[in-house]
Amino acid sequence: MTFPLGPCHACGQRLSNQPKSETIMINTIAEITGSIQGGLGCLGAAIGVGLVGFKAAEAVGRNPGAATKILVQGIIGMALAEAVAFYALFLGK
DSSP: OOOOOOBOTTTOOBOSOSOHHHHHHHHHHHHHHHHHHHHHHHHHHHHHHHHHHHHHHHHHHHOGGGHHHHHHHHHHHHHHHHHHHHIIIIIOO
């Protein structure tokens, strides 16, 4: 199977002998896999933020006097987890 080269940028003529429907299908699969990558990256970030928030609340419940230090560490942890979502969305393509 040969991969489609797509239309020529100068004249718009197709550079492949594949049927147009096969070219559309391959392009659609490429778009779907990019969406899956972004979705899984955002899902991982959401799980990470949830775990950080859960453990921070648990830590404050165990030691209320350290709430300020726990809050700072929790915010840093959530920011690092959210960075995963940005990497998946913007650098994945």
